[in-house]
Every structure is written in structure tokens, then in C-alpha cells.
Amino acid sequence: xxxxxxxxxxxxxLRQPASLxxxxxxxxxxxxxxxxxxxxxxxxxxxxTDLRAxxxxxxxxxxxxxxxxxxxxxxxxxxxxxASPAAAPSAAAAxxxxxxxSGTAGSGTAVELSDRAYAIASKLRCPVCTAESVADxxxxxxxxxRTLIQQQLDAGKSxxxxxxxxxxxxxxxxxxxxxxxxxxxxxxxxxVLALLGGVVALVLLVRRWRAAxxxxxxxxxxxxxxxxxxxxxxxxxxxxxxxxxxA
Amino acid sequence: xxxLIAVIAVVAVLGGLFLYGLFRGPPNRDVPSKLVGRxxxxxxxxxxxxxxxxxxxxxxxxxxxGTPMVINFWASWCNPCFEEAPLLQAAYTRFHDKGVxxxxxxTQDRGHYDAGRKFISRFGYTFPVGMDNDSAIGVNYALFGxxxxxxxxxxxxxxxxxxxxxxxxxxxxxxxAILQ
Numbered sequence: 001x002x003x004x005x006x007x008x009x010x011x012x013x014l015r016q017p018a019s020l021x022x023x024x025x026x027x028x029x030x031x032x033x034x035x036x037x038x039x040x041x042x043x044x045x046x047x048x049t050d051l052r053a054x055x056x057x058x059x060x061x062x063x064x065x066x067x068x069x070x071x072x073x074x075x076x077x078x079x080x081x082x083a084s085p086a087a088a089p090s091a092a093a094a095x096x097x098x099x100x101x102s103g104t105a106g107s108g109t110a111v112e113l114s115d116r117a118y119a120i121a122s123k124l125r126c127p128v129c130t131a132e133s134v135a136d137x138x139x140x141x142x143x144x145x146r147t148l149i150q151q152q153l154d155a156g157k158s159x160x161x162x163x164x165x166x167x168x169x170x171x172x173x174x175x176x177x178x179x180x181x182x183x184x185x186x187x188x189x190x191x192v193l194a195l196l197g198g199v200v201a202l203v204l205l206v207r208r209w210r211a212a213x214x215x216x217x218x219x220x221x222x223x224x225x226x227x228x229x230x231x232x233x234x235x236x237x238x239x240x241x242x243x244x245x246x247a
Numbered sequence: 248x249x250x251l252i253a254v255i256a257v258v259a260v261l262g263g264l265f266l267y268g269l270f271r272g273p274p275n276r277d278v279p280s281k282l283v284g285r286x287x288x289x290x291x292x293x294x295x296x297x298x299x300x301x302x303x304x305x306x307x308x309x310x311x312x313g314t315p316m317v318i319n320f321w322a323s324w325c326n327p328c329f330e331e332a333p334l335l336q337a338a339y340t341r342f343h344d345k346g347v348x349x350x351x352x353x354t355q356d357r358g359h360y361d362a363g364r365k366f367i368s369r370f371g372y373t374f375p376v377g378m379d380n381d382s383a384i385g386v387n388y389a390l391f392g393x394x395x396x397x398x399x400x401x402x403x404x405x406x407x408x409x410x411x412x413x414x415x416x417x418x419x420x421x422x423x424a425i426l427q
Contacts (some may be wrong), residue, residue, distance in 0.1 A: 127391045128355075140355045141390065144382035169389035171281045 117150040120159050124149075124166055125176045133176050248365040255314075258303030262339075280408040282389055287318070287395045290384045292352060292377035295367060302375045306350060309403075315425040317349045320379075320390055323362030328394045331369040333411035338418045339374045347422055354385035355393055400425040 113121070118135050124145065126137035134142045134149075145166075152162045166174045178184035282288075292306045308316075319335055321328035339349040351372055353363045357380055367376055379385055388397065396409040398421040407421045 059403075067425055140357060141382055141385065142342065144355075144357075144384055147381065148383065169281060171278075173278055 041042060113146055113150055114153065116159070117153050120149050120153075120162055121146050123163065123176055124174050126168070127174070253400065259287055276393065278410075280389060280405075281410055282397075282405050285405060287397065287405050288384075288387045288404050290379075292350070292379060292384065294375050295379040296363065297367070298375040298377075306375055306377055310379055311348060312403050313401050314348045314423070315346060315401055316397075317347060317418075317422065317425075318352060318388075318397040318399060319349065320352045320354050320385060320388065320393050320395045321366075322354060322356040322393045323359050323366050324356065325393045327412040328366075331394055332366070332372075334413065334415060334418065336374075338422065339372075342422050342426075343374075345384075345426060347426065349374035352379050352383075352384060353377070354379040354382050354390065357381065398422070398425050400427075 017216075023135075027081050034169075078086045119134035122133045124134040126132045126134050126139055126142045128141055129137045132139075132142075134145045149162055152165065163175075172179050172184070180188055287308060289307070289309045291308075294302055294304060294306055301357075317335075317338070319331075322334075335349065335351075339347075343349075351374060352369075353359075353366075353376065355377070356363065360378060363378060382390075385393075388395075391410060394412055397405050397411045398407040398409075399405050406424055407417075409417055409421070
């Protein structure tokens with residue numbers, strides 16, 4: 001902002017000859033015709049800058065979208081990574097859950113879940129569902145896993161121990177959120193990097209816009225000479241004829 | 248111009264990735280098992296009555312160490328389980344004399360004992376089958392769904408896990424592997 005004032009003054013200075021001398025007749029018309037042309041000469045630069053900004057915004061927007069989509073697809077992929085025929089059964093399993101829960105045979109009975117058990121279950125992925133946690137899934141295996149979590153809590157195990165139990169069997173796949181290490185770090189870092197990239201690009205763009213705004217347009221020496229000749233003729237009292245020169 | 252080409256290239260790559268993600272079809276469900284290469288977790292499985300005379304009321308895995316085993320997890324609501332059942336029985340008939348023991352584990356099927364009995368009768372399972380009523384064994388074996396079949400060698404190590412219905416070629420190949 002500190003350079004904006006002098007820059008405006010310089011631009012005003014440059015326009016001064018045409019506005020102050022007020023030539024008459026054809027020469028005056030020629031001068032008035034030159035001034036907007038000079039202004040138009042600046043236009044492509046600004047248009048290019050704006051276009052560049054637009055394209056960069058689109059690129060970073062796309063990067064963010066792709067990153068987010070990639071993360072969700074990674075999650076979806078790992079969520080549904082189980083037994084292929086289980087997709088149909090999982091629906092059946094969900095449908096069966098109520099029947100199974102009310103079943104009287106066997107040792108299993110419905111266990112009331114504590115908030116802690118629910119919290120742990122919400123960190124684990126339902127093995128037969130798509131993008132659903134063990135806490136939210138109606139699939140029977142999820143119900144059994146919730147019961148198992150509660151039983152382990154009742155047995156005095158910590159959250160870390162319970163999650164370790166499931167990771168030992170299912171690997172990192174069972175975690176609803178990818179672990180913050182190894183290749184999984186990409187899922188966490190890419191959105192942040194894309195955001196930072198966008199901010200940096202925006203800062204650079206703003207700086208470029210400001211530099212472009214401060215830039216003093218350079219007049220074409222030939223055009224300037226033409227204008228001066230025309231002005232000189234006008235000042236000499238010529239009544240003009242056709243005062244315009246055609247280069 | 249060069250910059251425009253670069254921008255178009257970046258947009259094309261990102262857009263291509265996005266479209267690939269959208270249209271790549273069903274995700275790959277073949278997640279490598281953490282259990283392959285590790286000792287088969289021990290369990291006690293309550294058997295259906297028809298097998299109790301020969302195998303006892305519960306089947307304890309650790310009591311069969313030294314025997315190559317095929318452990319098949321299934322459920323009475325699972326269509327692919329119906330598809331593979333005849334193959335399992337045929338394979339058991341074929342390899343039983345060679346010392347391979349088959350075990351059926353009905354899981355993710357709480358309380359559905361009648362459906363289990365019907366299933367067993369329908370396919371005439373002569374190998375022991377029991378009910379994992381609370382699916383604890385299934386979770387311990389990190390099942391993603393049913394059917395899943397584990398091939399356990401004489402040392403008690405899981406050498407292969409089949410996700411989905413087992414095929415004839417897989418059955419033959421893996422049984423030969425656990426017999427060695």
C-alpha cells in the first residue's frame with residue numbers, strides 16, 4: 001500500500017500532456033483517440049493476471065477436491081476390503097441382527113455398552129460394512145465386537161490394549177482413521193499441504209497484482225512523437241484539414 | 248503458452264485421478280490377512296450333537312495339533328456358503344483318509360441353531376461342525392465376512408486363508424501344501 005500513492009501520481013503525470021494542452025481540431029481528436037488506446041494496451045496484462053489467478057484457483061480447488069476424494073476413497077476401499085461375498089451377507093447380517101439379538105440359544109446375551117466401549121467401537125471399522133464404524137453398524141459381527149470390547153473393558157483392559165487386540169488380528173485396516181505414520185501420513189498431510197499451497201499461491205498472486213498495479217505503463221516512443229507532432233501542429237494554429245497521421 | 252500447457256497438464260492429471268476414483272468400480276476386497284504365517288489361534292467350539300459322539304461336546308483346536316486342518320467359517324444366511332458346501336464335503340471325503348481334518352464353524356449366526364442343522368443335513372457334512380454363537384472365534388480369526396476358509400499345517404500354522412467361497416483348484420493346492 002505504501003507504493004500505491006506515488007504510482008498513481010506517476011500515472012497521472014504520464015497522462016498530463018494530453019489532458020493539459022487541450023489541442024484543437026483534428027489533432028485534438030487524434031490525441032483523444034490515443035489516450036484510450038494506451039489505456040487499452042494495459043488491459044491484456046490484467047486479463048492475463050486474472051486468468052492466471054482463476055486457473056490457479058481452479059487447480060488448487062481441484063487439488064483439494066482430489067485429496068479429499070482420495071482420502072474418502074482410501075477409507076471406502078479399506079472399509080470394504082473384506083470378503084467379497086460378504087457384501088450381500090452383510091445386508092443379511094444386518095437384517096439378522098434383531099433376530100440374533102433376541103435369540104435365546106447360546107451363551108451370548110445383549111450387553112449394555114458403556115460410553116467408553118462405544119467410543120472405542122467408533123474408532124474401529126465394521127468388517128462387513130462400507131464406511132461404517134463398529135459402533136454404528138447393525139451387522140452382527142459389529143454387535144459381537146461391541147460386546148467383546150465391553151467384556152475386555154470389564155476385564156480391566158485399557159483402550160490401547162483393546163485396539164491393539166483388534167489390530168493384531170485385522171491390522172491397520174480395522175482402524176477407521178488411518179494411522180498417522182508411514183504411507184497413511186499422506187492422507188493426513190496432503191489436505192494440509194494443498195491448503196498451504198493455496199495460501200502461498202494466493203499471497204503470491206496478491207503481491208503480483210499489487211506489483212502490476214504499481215507498474216508505470218511505458219508509452220510507445222513513436223506514438224508519443226506522433227502525438228507531440230500533432231500537438232505542435234495544433235499549437236501552431238493550423239486549422240487542420242485532416243490532421244491525423246497514418247503510420 | 249508453456250505455462251498454460253503446464254496448468255492444463257496438472258488439471259488433466261488431477262481430473263484424471265478424480266475420475267479414476269469415481270469410476271474404478273468395486274474396491275479390491277482381498278485384504279492380506281495378518282494371521283497367515285502365524286499359529287492358528289486356539290479355541291473351543293461347541294459341536295452339534297450329531298458330531299459329539301465322535302469328537303466330544305466341544306472341539307478344542309490345540310488338541311489336534313499335528314493334524315493338517317481346513318477350518319471353514321460359514322453362516323446359514325450366506326449364499327456363497329451354500330455354493331461351496333458340496334465342494335467342502337467332497338474334499339473332506341477325498342482327503343480325510345490322508346489325515347486332513349475339516350472343521351465347520353458356524354459364525355455370525357447367533358442363535359440360528361435350527362438353520363444350522365438344516366444346512367448341515369442338506370449338505371450331509373460328515374466332518375465336525377459347531378456353533379460360534381458369539382462370533383468370538385470369528386473375530387479372533389479376523390473374519391471380514393463368510394465364507395472364509397483357513398488352511399492349517401501340521402505345525403499349527405495358518406498357511407493360507409481363502410476369502411469367499413473356496414474353489415476346487417484352491418482346495419487341492421492348499422491341501423497338498425498343508426500335507427507336506
